Amino acid sequence: MTTHATTAVGPTPQTLAHELPTPELLTPEILRAWAWHKQGLDGTLQGADAADVFTQAGWARSVGGANPYLTLFARAGISRAQADADVLSLKIHELPTARGCTYVLGGEDFAWGLQIGRDAAVAPFRVLARMGVERGEITLLEDQILHALAEASGPLDPKQLKELLGDSVRNLGEEGKKKGAATTLPTALGLLQADGRIRRVPVNGRLDQQRYGYTLWGLPRTAMDDDAARALLLERYLGWTGGATLKQSQWFTGYTLAHIKAAFAAIGAVEVPTANGEVLWMMPDDVGGLAAFDAPVEEQIQLLAGTDSLVLLRRNSADMFAEADRDKKVLGSTLALQADLPDHAIVDRGRIIGLWQYDPENARIAHWLFGRPTPAVTRRIAEVENWIRDELGDFRSFSLDSPASRQDRIDALDAAGSD
Known part of the structure; x- marks a missing residue:
């Protein structure tokens, strides 16, 4: 996959017409097997390392569950111990990204993955602003968090940070609790994490236990603008899925229709009609791959x-x-x-x-x-x-x-x- 967005529109459906599979051939059975293949569940990712699995098959949704471990085991036979070692060495990491949701990503995706989740990190501050919290108060709290983490001998969990920061963390009372913002601390932590200045560390090193501490990071930002980051995400997404509808693409990214269409144009995505009347957007190389694809005969x-x-x-x-x-x-x-x-x-x-x-x-x-x-x-x-x-x-x-x-x-x- 490329790591930059193009500005020129790629091949059009007309120029690829000779490669497009006829819709009646794209049955649900073929499309299921194609997605299976694109996900590396057919054995094609056996022996890959964890970062490569997430790059090629898609980021793994975490939410404190065991899905990231099974994602790696099913595709590449990777053990939990190896996955935990890769987290410790920052080859993979759990970060807030698309729609502000947490996924486990490979190292080459950390910076731009955070970039596409940054708007979601800002959203909680808008709730605080309506309760009279000014941006300057959160900025000061961010600085104090950074100072506390710099002085600490190891990661600090939210309870420890709250005790150290004292009155700098404002309690927002019943109104805040009703709006999901009991104090100002989570918003400040979220903004720092989205900027790559701190990262969240599993307390016991495991991805399926949702207890975390925070430590300094200092991840450099990418040189991409937001349009390029959106285009790269859609390029990856269509590659991970082997093709997706416009509605599915909007759900995963949270982008507006205008942003989706601009990204599709930038990456040269192609519309491919299917047997059930659905239209999939696909990367040009995958169009040719699907046309030549034969579903496996043996069970997998x-x-x-x-x-x-x-x-x-x-x-x-x-x-x-x-x-x-x-x-x-x-x-x-x-x-x-x-x-x-x-x-x-x-x-x-x-x-x-x-x-x-x-x-x-x-x-x-x-x-x-x-x-x-x-x-x-x-x-x-x-x-x-x-x-x-x-x-x-x-x-x-x-x-x-x-x-x-x-x-x-x-x-x-x-x-x-x-x-």
């Missing part, structure tokens, strides 16, 4: 988190169910009608063939397969079950997930799987 089984990039980048889990499985329900909810998966997915070449949750009390994967288990499916479930038990201990979806909170889902999957 992976267990993925519900927030895996294959699912989350486009929020299109409904497209990943076979027609015969679209009406299946768990706890009264039709799976194909939900924007996000309520459970983790068992997937074969891009098609969801079952759901799973981890049951730590019994050190097992509770699962529901929509069809009969094949040897490949049984083997992969056992491999991931052993990996979770030995390396993670549990598999949380997000920071507040717990065995007790997911027990109903475990029971529901067990019940469905026994029918």
